[in-house]
Each structure stands twice: as structure tokens, then as C-alpha cells.
Amino acid sequence: MQEKDDKKSAYKLATRAVREGQVRSAEGEHAEPIFLTSSYVFKSAADAAARFSGEQAGNIYSRFTNPTVRTFEERLAAMEEGESCVATATGMSAILAACMGLLSAGDHVVAGRDLFGSTIILFNKILTKFGLSFTYVDSADTAQWEDAIQANTKMLFLETPSNPLCNVSDISAVAKIAHDNSALLVVDNTFCTPVLQQPLKLGADVVVHSSTKYIDGQGRTMGGAVVGDKKLVGEDVFAFLRSAGPTLSPFNAWVQLKGLETLTVRMQAHSQYALEIASWLESQPAVERVFYPDLPSHPQHDLAQRQQTAAAGVLAFQVKGGRDEAWQVIDSTELFSITANLGDTKSTITHPATTTHGRLTNEERQEMGVLDNLLRLSIGLEDVDDLKKDLQRGLDQL
Ligand SMILES: *Cc1c(COP(=O)(O)O)cnc(C)c1O
Secondary structure, three states: OEEOOOOOOOOOHHHHHHHOOOOOOOOOOOOOOOOOOOEOOOOOHHHHHHHHHOOOOOOOEOOOOOHHHHHHHHHHHHHHOOOEEEEEOOHHHHHHHHHHHHOOOOOEEEEEOOOOHHHHHHHHHHHHHHOOEEEEEOOOOHHHHHHOOOOOEEEEEEEOOOOOOOOOOOHHHHHHHHHHOOOEEEEEOOOOHHHHOOHHHHOOOEEEEEOOOOOOOOOOOOOEEEEEOHHHHHHHHHHHHHHHOOEOOHHHHHHHHHHHHHHHHHHHHHHHHHHHHHHHHHOOOOEEEEEOOOOOOOOOHHHHHHHOOOOOOEEEEEEOOOHHHHHHHHHOOOOOEEOOOOOOOOOEEEOHHHOOOOOOOHHHHHHHOOOOOEEEEEOOOOOHHHHHHHHHHHHOOO
């Protein structure tokens, strides 16, 4: 867990992404070193006692103190403009740590219906066993958040833009509802990253990340993070990590802190390429509808323009027809990887109805708008013309 100084960084986001959090060792290395060590040596018995009691700051054991992990935490905290960051082994363990650190048995949570699939399963199948209850709302409809509040509501949990339909929720408006009802707003910022959207500045209390996605950016390592203030994250979430141990490995922290260094330019490129592909898809006769927040046809286009500096690399579209036509587009690609992962330099194509959303009932999918003719793309960093040609092959056959 890393806490920033009270003073805010004097540097702009791209500079923070490259420079924040590094502490150069006596060797004078230019790039950050990896500290692959589980424990640390103390100078004396008194020194060890002072560290363990918390009287003296410093490393104790890598389950909760490691210099490489700390550099990653400090850098991400600076980019989100939060006081504290706790890095975790995966995005799911970041969400688990936020819930375990901030909620107690009997508490109620209001969450968006279109959250990442494993988040819904964690909530419904695991956390309900420990006395938490959940109500789901249409996340883009601000009034539904308000209506779902109960006397015991302690947390509102939001993901924007959502997956796969790119619905955009008004973070400031939902934060106000949370605070008017003495609840916290947690935002999963995996899709936009702090480069495109900073939920804490819009009023959210806590941000969670799957750093497996854009922060790694090249599909190599798993990781996650929780960012917020010194009390909520620096004490409450950190206390869970320290004792329960869903810790980010120092090696993965190193890969991902180097990922942060290129995140600014990568997010701009992913967004630019995705917008080009989304606009082009809208002009294709075999395409029925395209979902991407930066398109003027998107229902929350104005809100997205205000809230995000660009729309990231994920978009969805419906082909004319049903499952067979959607599968034909997938099976005609040679370049797109057929996989559900996203946020990679390699572009991916997915059929949500039979993969990521396959465990839902047909009615649940209809209600969410995840129809059989829907495809989801995560646009990587290949040449846009090559990606268009790859999709054109299947679309021309429909
Ligand atoms: C992938 C993802 C997660 C879960 O992260 P893992 O690193 O796979 O555990 C959570 N939220 C969103 C939005 C994701 O895309």
C-alpha cells in the first residue's frame, strides 16, 4: 500500500505515468529494478520490533510491503489523483478487496446490471453467503440508482462504459446519490484507465482496476488495484490485503509499471483506431447498429464527451441477421484473435451471447440488449486498414 504526500504532483498525467514512484537505489539504475524478495532483513532486534509495531515505516514482508509493487501503486495513485493505492493479484481480487475492506454483513449494494460477468458472480454466488445483498439497475439510467437505495445501502458499484454495449453512466450524478444516502461510490475504471477518465475527480470514492487489460496492455500479466483516500483504501482495504494476501507479485508489478509508462499514447491510439473502425462499420450495408461512445449516434454521446477524453478501444456492433451471420463474420477473420480478452495490442473479436454472457438466460440477455447478432471488438494497435479488410471479408458474404 502506498500513500502519496498531501501535496499533489506538480506534473501532468503523462509525466506522472513515466516518473512517479521511482526510488533509485545506490546502484544508480535508470529503469526501475524488480525486488524479487519475500522478506527483508532488519539491522537489530529493536529495529525489527519497531517495524512490526508500525512505529518505523519500511519493508516487512512482501505480502504487503514490496518496493516494486510500491512504485506501481504510487504511480497509479498519482495518475488517478488518489491518496492511496493497494495493488492486487487480479482485477477480481481488487473488487473482492474493496468489498471486504469497506462492507460488513447486513450491508446492501446497488450495482449496474451490465457489470463484468465475474463481478456479478462474485456478488451473487460468493458475497451473498456472507450476508451482503445486491440490487441491479440499468446503469445508464440515473433515476434507477436513486430508486434502488435502501436504509442499509452502503455502496454503489458502477462500470462505465459498460461491456459489451458501451453504455455510459453519469459518475457525478451517481456519486451525489451515493453521498446523499451516506453510501460510497466505487467505479471500475478498467475500460478507460486514468488516461481517459478520472472517476475520483468526478466524485467517486474508490476506483478499482483490472490492470490485466490496458495497463499491462500486451496481454501478459494479471493484476488489479484499488485507489482512493488514506482511510478507505490506505487503512480499510489495506488491512484486508495485509491479512488475506491477494497480493500483486513484484514481477507483475514491474511489467505493469512499465505498462503505465506507455499508457497515455496507447490509449490515444486505441481510441483513434476504434473510432475509425466504428465510423466505417456504420457505413457497411451488412451492419445494423454500432455501439461506441464517441459516435454521434450513441445515446449518451454528450455525457461521454464531458466525462471521458476519448472512448478507448472497445466497441460492439449488430450485423443484419442472427447468430449464424455473427459467427460468419468471426470465422472469416484471419487477423482478429477469437478470444474474450480485451485491452491488448492484438485486436480481438467475441460473440458475447455465446461466450461472456452465455451463462445468462435468453431473457436476461434480451433485457440487456446482448442479442444473437451482436459482436464485440477490442481494437489493438495493428494497422486500421488491415483490420477493416479482415472484417470486410465476412461482412461482404452476408
Ligand atoms: C477483466 C475485468 C475484470 C476482472 O479482472 P481480472 O484481472 O480478469 O481478474 C473486472 N472488471 C472489468 C471491467 C474487466 O474487464
